[in-house]
Amino acid sequence: MIRETSSGCLSESISFSSSSRYSPCGAARASSTKPHTATMNARPALVKTNSFQPERLQRLFRCAIMRARKKHAHARRSSLRCKFAHGDFPDHENRVAFRRSFPSSRAMHVIAILNEKAGTAANDDAVTDQSLREAFASSGFQAEIHLLPPAQIEKALQQAIERRPQAIFVGGGDGTVSATAGQLADTEIPLGVLPLGTLNHFAKDLGLPPDWREAIAALAGGNTRSVDVAEVNGHLFVNNCSIGAYADAVRHREELRERHQHGKWFAMLIASFRVFRRFRRIRFRLQSDDGEFALRSPFLLVANNCYEGNILSQSLRERIDGGQLWIYSTRARRHFTFLRMVWQALRRELAAADALDTHSTTEATVHLDAPTVAAAADGEILELKTPLRFRIRPGALRVLAPPAGYAKSNSS
Numbered sequence: 293m294i295r296e297t298s299s300g301c302l303s304e305s306i307s308f309s310s311s312s313r314y315s316p317c318g319a320a321r322a323s324s325t326k327p328h329t330a331t332m333n334a335r336p337a338l339v340k341t342n343s344f345q346p347e348r349l350q351r352l353f354r355c356a357i358m359r360a361r362k363k364h365a366h367a368r369r370s371s372l373r374c375k376f377a378h379g380d381f382p383d384h385e386n387r388v389a390f391r392r393s394f395p396s397s398r399a400m401h402v403i404a405i406l407n408e409k410a411g412t413a414a415n416d417d418a419v420t421d422q423s424l425r426e427a428f429a430s431s432g433f434q435a436e437i438h439l440l441p442p443a444q445i446e447k448a449l450q451q452a453i454e455r456r457p458q459a460i461f462v463g464g465g466d467g468t469v470s471a472t473a474g475q476l477a478d479t480e481i482p483l484g485v486l487p488l489g490t491l492n493h494f495a496k497d498l499g500l501p502p503d504w505r506e507a508i509a510a511l512a513g514g515n516t517r518s519v520d521v522a523e524v525n526g527h528l529f530v531n532n533c534s535i536g537a538y539a540d541a542v543r544h545r546e547e548l549r550e551r552h553q554h555g556k557w558f559a560m561l562i563a564s565f566r567v568f569r570r571f572r573r574i575r576f577r578l579q580s581d582d583g584e585f586a587l588r589s590p591f592l593l594v595a596n597n598c599y600e601g602n603i604l605s606q607s608l609r610e611r612i613d614g615g616q617l618w619i620y621s622t623r624a625r626r627h628f629t630f631l632r633m634v635w636q637a638l639r640r641e642l643a644a645a646d647a648l649d650t651h652s653t654t655e656a657t658v659h660l661d662a663p664t665v666a667a668a669a670d671g672e673i674l675e676l677k678t679p680l681r682f683r684i685r686p687g688a689l690r691v692l693a694p695p696a697g698y699a700k701s702n703s704s
Contacts, residue, residue, distance in 0.1 A: 399434040400459060402484065403452040405472075406439045407464035411490035411556070412504065419488065419504070427505050431512035435461070442468075449475055456481065459692055463504065465489020466531055470670035473521055474528035477688045482516045484692040490556060491671075494530050497609040499694050510694035518687035519612040522596040525676050529596065529669040530612075530689075533682070535658075536574050536591035539668040541567045546673065571627055576660060578619070580653035589621035589649075590630065592658065594682050603637045615686040619651040656682045 404424065412419065421437050428435035436457075438448050445464075449472060452460050462472040463486035476483050486504045487495040498519075500507045524533050544563035548554045554562070576587040595618045599608045624630040624647045633647040642648065658680040667674045 399432050401434045401436075401457055402428070402459040402461055403436045403455070403457045404428065404438065404461035404463065404484075404486075405445055405448050405452065406437070406462070406486065406488060407442055407445060407468045408439050409442055410464040410468060410488040412488040427508050431509045433508070433512065446471065453479060453481065458482075459484050461486055463488040466491065466493050466670040467672040469494050470528065470530050470672070473530050473689050476690075477521055477528060477685065480690055482690045482692050484511050493608070494670075496607045497531075497612055498691065499607070511692045514692055514694040516690055517613070517693050519689050519691055520596055520615060521685050521688050522594070522617060522682065523685065524594070524667065524669065524674075524680050524682050527669055527674055527676070528685075531670050532593055532595040532599075533667055533669040534591060534593040535660075535665055535667045535680070536589065537567050537572070538591050538593065539666050539673065540572075542668040542671065543666055543673050568627070568630075571630070573625070574660070576621075576658055578651075579657040579659070580619075580651065581655065582651070582653065585651075587621050587649075590624070591621065593620040594618070594656065594658075595620065596684070598652070599642055602641055608642075613687065615654065615684060616652045617654060617656060617682055617684050619653065619656060621649050623647050623649060654684050658682070 406419075406424070419439075421439055424437050424439070425435065428437075440448055445468065449460070449462075453475060459482040460472070460476065461484035462469055466489060468489065469483075469485055473483060485495045485498060485500065486507055487500060487502055488504055492500075492502065495507065496502075500510060521528050521530055522533070523529065541560065541563045544566060545556070545559045548559040548562060549556065552559075571590060573588050573590050574592070576589065576592055578585045578587055578592075595609075597609050597612050597614045597616060598618045599620070600610060601608055622630065622633060624633055629647055633645045636645040637648070658678075660678045660680075662678060664675055664677055665680070667676050667680070
């Protein structure tokens with residue numbers, strides 16, 4: 293029976309029969325067989341009060357909201373990861389939004405080492421320490437910037453490797469990238485490439501855009517993959533190594549730039565004309581997996597994986613993880629035949645050049661008559677002792693790469 297007291301609370305009179313085991317106050321079992329009623333005057337009554345606790349309810353409500361927000365954020369990041377994996381977000385704004393959806397505590401810590409004398413860095417006033425820092429921060433990287441002259445890059449790179457960051461970015465041309473890859477190979481530290489050089493062949497073959505700001509944003513939404521590197525007599529290269537006409541042209545180019553302060557392109561044009569006018573054919577003896585070959589060609593080029601397509605295409609290598617060296621030479625004996633081969637490569641594809649010979653292998657040894665030879669490895673001149681021993685190192689370098697389909701979506 294429920295009654296209302298003078299204070300406005302509800303009181304309940306609870307009846308206990310003799311069959312009840314316990315009394316309200318824990319007394320022994322009643323001896324009387326008659327049921328009795330516990331009144332408020334006889335013994336204490338159980339009082340039910342509807343006590344409202346707003347603080348506890350608010351805490352529960354806040355906890356429920358926080359759990360819902362975390363669940364929604366996790367689902368959104370998972371959805372964005374899937375879309376980036378299929379290249380659905382090629383534009384800069386969505387890539388930045390993707391990186392900003394992660395908490396700052398999860399930002400990737402990277403060290404960026406940049407060649408201040410590289411082609412783009414030397415001619416672009418926007419390449420400053422502050423602009424680089426802002427570009428990395430807007431893409432979700434926690435970056436330590438080092439804008440250095442070429443003589444200090446090797447030492448800075450060694451110090452960075454000892455610190456074992458999550459990634460090392462390098463900005464410069466193919467020569468700078470090649471030197472960095474030589475130290476990062478087999479270390480499991482990913483390499484991020486910023487296209488700050490003149491040609492940037494390796495960055496293009498990775499599918500990166502030519503603008504360094506867009507390259508940072510593309511790598512923020514990308515992934516890590518393994519690519520091949522090649523080496524000649526212990527010197528690593530990521531693109532190609534050439535002996536003969538091209539190496540002579542590069543050597544003359546550097547002499548003209550140093551002596552007459554010519555620009556890189558103008559000096560290369562003069563040097564190429566001088567080399568072409570001589571048109572010197574060299575005798576080679578090539579040993580590979582398929583046997584031994586005698587060659588006579590103006591040049592011999594050994595590439596890290598296969599070059600294909602038009603020579604003026606943005607990217608000449610469909611993949612850099614095929615695990616093969618590709619060797620190129622020509623049967624051209626006269627100036628006209630050589631020019632015809634070049635015209636065919638420019639107008640159509642490399643495979644359509646009828647005077648061009650190709651050969652694939654994993655290891656090769658090149659014998660020459662001279663004890664030493666000048667070789668151009670990724671645009672840098674090396675004086676090497678003969679014979680030249682080439683080999684491929686499959687998957688030796690870890691790189692940061694843009695999401696799958698990024699290059700195709702941007703080109704379209």
